Amino acid sequence: MGFLGIIEELFHEYKSKQNAVVGVVVEPIQSEGGDVHGSSKFFQNLQKLTKQNGAALLIDEVQTGLGATGKFWAHEHFNLPESPDIVTYAKKFQTAGYFAKAEYQPKQPYRIFNTWMGEPAKLLILDAILETVNQENLIENTRKVGDILLNGLKDLNRQYPHLILNVRGRGTFCAFDMPDALVRDKFLAQMRNAGIQIGGCGNVTIRFRPALVFAEKHAYIVLDKISEVAKRM
Template identity: 45%
Template sequence: MTFASSSSAAASLTRTAASRAQATVLRRRGFGTYPGQPSGPNVLTSSVPGPKSKAVLDDLNQVGDFRTAIVALQYPKCKGNYVVDADDNTHLDMFGQIASISVGYRNEELEKVARTEEFAMAAMNRPALGVFPPVDWRATLDAGLRKDSVRPRGLSQIFTANCGSTANESAYKACFMAYMHRKRGHSDFDQKTMASSMDNAAPGAPTLSMLSFKTGFHGRLFGSLSTTRSKPIHKLDIPAFDWPAVDWPALKYPLEEHEAENRKEEERVIALVEETIEQWETKAPVAAVVVEPIQSEGGDNHASPHFFRRLREVTIQKGVYMIVDEVQTGVGATGTFWAHEKWDLPTPPDAVSFSKKMQAAGYYHTEELRPSAGYRNFNTWMGDPARAIQAREIIRYIEAHSLVSHTASMGTQLHSILASLSSRYPTLVQNLRGKTEGTFQAFDCETGKERDALVAGMRKRGVLVGGSGERAVRLRPLLIFGEKELEIFAETLEATLKEMA
């Protein structure tokens, strides 16, 4: 079925004079009609996955665990906002490979760069960056990951890594080292400290902790998983550090309608953070707090800029570092390059981690978080020049096409549509969030069962959206998500809701 030429009440919501004018601007820039992409979703099979996808996934399941796979994709046929599966079904992708695709499938400018000597050479001659960096490594960083328009304000340093989990864990290590350095007051290690470190025992391997928030997600390796509190399926049977976690503020949505009571709840949590840091001082002192600007796997849980400013205040008062995990929120999707820009912090966070849409991973940090000696925070590859070149080109493309402000503007329109549908289908579309967060939006269904049905209903109509937490639908469109896609999304969601209601 094709939605390209159909029309609906929800779609018409986007057709104000203002949005028409905007659409013209965007089309001129090449979006809304992303060059060469399909005109709309097209599902040919009676179910998704279709028989060919099923066969591919069954085959893969023989050699690894692919029970989680939704469909197998023909990547060569994907384009712009659209993916094509093994059965030639075309889907509008509003999930973006778990929020990691930014500037579109088969982006010609990116693939052109991929075929340059610079990229081919970087990919096939991967250095051990910490020992033999390329002569132009600083230039690559400065033109991309460390570009003035990109690098978070106040953070001069960068540590590159390979994925979100390794980025976060390397930042944790830096915080633990800096915390102990400050406590010791010097950079020498006595014999007892050195020897005990080799036995995984204090004082060399100190009993310190990372503080995180309940329902938060920071990765799935042993350190990052110890700060992840999303779902049992992520954590069961894996040994974890005894580290503290505090409530995430239980806010009422939409935020702007419940400011007073939300403020109170946020203050309750801030007090809890303070108390927890104090209580753990004798048990396992908290070296750092790690926090997502929007809890992205755990249910799209938001908090206000006020909350984060207070958190920064408390961490400074208590001498605890603050890591902002922007692995999912970073790189434009929230309508600013970094979600934490909106907080207007008087003092920057100590570290900001990134991955996903950047394609390269790592964290920005203060000078204080530099280790006291070389080889302390180190590994073989220390990042990847090929991925750093890719990040440089993604950034260039985002800036050339003003995709961050485009996404902010698309977010406003997306929110209007969801607000209208929420008033008409209040049990299926509730607790809207992300009004001012670009297209990084979400809503709840009344139950998890309804949420699953809604996601499946969208999928059979050729629109891929994700779930998060217990009953949230999370939208993670690409940064090139335009007016036409918005129209299709609105029509598809409405048709799904109509069928479910």
């Protein structure tokens, strides 16, 4: 059974327990889980399914938001017939928050209010960041550099097919798998020793999360270092 089938069964299961599902939370690219991508069709059908079941669709853009995938929001890649009901954001946005359609907004102010609410002054920093992103065309930059990074990783997959597997990505939000966790962790350590700070996610995945100013020249440095390290492993 596909993932949508499983989700549909869960809707039925909870309904039969008189405990209807109020919403579905999904990342456009499942990040900590190992950079798992879903197709546009999957997300379009997921939106249809949530609507049929009267549940909200919340898209978590905490890692993917603000340009990393080559669009401002990663869910813009999916051509959804309408906006998600709720979108959450944080990290690059300096402050955490959410957008919601009118029907999902709390009726009273400060219904969600606590010590983690953040610092309003961060919005001034965010304003400057957004201005810079626009002025310096950083999302377009991410798209172009992302193509170079992804194609370079695909070349490395052809060169080291026993080591660099399942290359994938959107914009500079790229990833590949390694044969197992031990090899992945050794590779990460050797990349750090070679001067490249890079991260892992899931059990066997290497993930790229460069800043929006990551340029063509940086992509070539990283690709060369990956090749150097892979050759030694």
